Amino acid sequence: MACETRSDTLDQCEHDLALEPELRPGVLAAGGVLLTVAVVLTALNLRPAITSVGPLLGEMRGALGASAVWAGVLTTLPGLCFAAAGLAAPWLARRIGVSRAISVGLVVLTAGLMARVLDGPSVMIGGTLVAAAGIALINVLIPVVIKGSFPLHVGLMTGIYTAALQGGGALGSALTPALGDVFGGWRSALGGWALLAVLALAAWLLASRDVGHISARDASPSTAKRSLLRNRLAWTVTAFFGCQAFLAYVVMGWLPEVFIGNGVSQANAGLLLGLISLIAVPISIFVSPMAARHDNQSGWIVGLGVLGIAGVVGLLIDPGFAPLLWSVLVGLGMSVFSLALTVIALRARNPQDTAQLSGMAQGFGYLLAGLGPLLFGVLHDATGGWTVPWAMVLGVYVVQMVMGAFAGRNRYV
Template sequence: MSDAEPRPRSRALPFGILLAAVVLVSANLRPGASSLGPVLEEVRHGLGMSGGVAGAMTGLPGLCFGLVGALAVAFARKVGTTTGIALALLAAAAGLLLRVTTDSVPLFLLLSVLALAGMAVCNVLVPPWIKAHGHTVVLMTVYGTGLVVGATVAALTTAPVAEATGSWRTGLGMWGVLLVVALPLWAWLALHERRSPAEHSVSGDAAPSGRIAHSPTAVALTVLFGIQSMHAYVQFGWLPQIYRDAGLSASTAGALQALLSGVGILGALAMPTVIARSQGLHAWMVSFGVMLALGYAGLMVAPATVPWLWALLLGLSGLAFPTAIALITARTRHPSVTAQLSGFVQPIGYAFAAVGPFLVGLLRDATDGWSLVIVLLALTSVPLTLAGLRVARPSYVDDEI
């Protein structure tokens, strides 16, 4: 733990419990969102869902993560951070388990929103919870990796499970069961915190009380997180179609998508340690922007020639996502500032993510091709790089507010 990081008064919770808690929560914050896409057609036919509603379903994760995430910090002030996470996991589990039992489209949508709302609250509250309990670099590494692994595994396994069991309800419902596994430990943590609140308080100076929007680092981190989140959702939703329109098979396009996701897993493992040990991150930020531009340039001029190279470059540029997640704790000292920063960066960032795939679809239909879309996506490498260079400075949001 760095000298700038406040130390808990008492190591009331062993590292093994902290590690288990982070593994369980991180692995459960993406499958509910990424599992629907592979079986969306089956869900649509099974419920009699219109094409418009099915399309809207794909934008729900980003929308819920943005809107509900903005309320998470205020919610945590009322119930406590640990209790907030526990209640959010309960809501997510209930939503995922109950939605596969209904034949009503409105109820399916409502329960999906409930599940995604629970995940949105956890998105914002887990980084400050980690900050308050120490072992920040290790636990943020586990957290970032769990997010990527959870999303990737759900995307890869939901359809095969649905096919093997003959039911899309089983494929989607199993992620609710996985969430239930996380509930006992987090419920115990919430009760433990309420019984001995002094053990979980943080010593040191009082937290700064200024507005987080007054911090240049916070604003830049929001831009970095938002642009990269937009690209992640665009690539997840549209990259396979770009490859298929270039003449590649569906299985090849899927494998290229998996390559991109696999690079993200490696990045989530590495970047928190890189941030903690590096003298500066400027070279990394420039490389993220360059690889993003080169990846899209390759998709523009020769998508089917060396398609693995473009997927690899885009995957490497996507290391900006685990970097941004890790910087939420690395650029703050006090856990309450970490909570404010997380509640500022993630909701706005996920709003970008919700709008991006929708605009890409509109532009593709309007221009009847991918050229303009890819050019515009490549140009966003400029603000991504500029925001990254600002965040690369070794400054603390606490000092700026």
């Protein structure tokens, strides 16, 4: 753990670094550039498999003769797959190592992206679930790499990783229709994202020597493991991550529909949703490093939460009055995702605990997130309006801020 970012004494920090020489800052100087490139390329692959589907969903349904129920399953199940595969990631990392587990994740992602465009509706769903399983493994394990290989730059690297992840999501939704026009249809457009996954796999294999020490430690059977399921701070971090993911899924799934229902054109509604994703990129790059330099991240978490609540209040009162303003505020609030990942790394003392905490927070967190769009839609159907659903969102936001305030305090699981 970085001496300059923690409250430990200098002697204790030197002792910790002596016990774990592989966590010295020299890792960054020696091979950090290549590893950073690999992390960025990997992060760019973690959203296009999902966000590339939306713009082509109507064309896909027409070509495959699929129902609206099929479309709902296609867009909902990946989140649940994130939860299941995310919980399995620490187990896999202990057996084959972090580096190999991430390589496996990229291979699985590539296979899913290629397979899902080869046949009909069932193959599309199956391939998407395979791709989502690969994404889930990587989601959980990249924070472990950041913790182990960049211990003095956790905030900066988390910000870079999160920015690339968000940027990849925006590229998936923005470029896929154009790829379809260029390459002759939706199958080529969706399958083409496998090339980016292959590129990331090549970069990762070249850079994996820099995380070999993490792999060996996590795969070692002699490493004593302890469960975090009875750890109060671990559940606090999980609740914080789950609440922010819940809110993000609601916004991504329903905000365009809310805008369209209040007089915003379909094109502008899509642009506003894209803006929300793009806002997170600079926030991730600058806010995460600044927050990580402090012992306590609670103020940053609460501050972004207040901005998000202001946007939701605007959506609750009159979505069509100032949709651009509401979108900017909501986007700033959703940028807390980068801090959620930063907190996972900072609340653990070593890569082993980081792996457990990351798997727990993202596994259970994405399970909670999968309920968000469903609950929002049920409340909308039951009440015939948007007031009650947005009131529910406000309630979750309050819980997120409270859990985030506790998760941001300088403690360890």
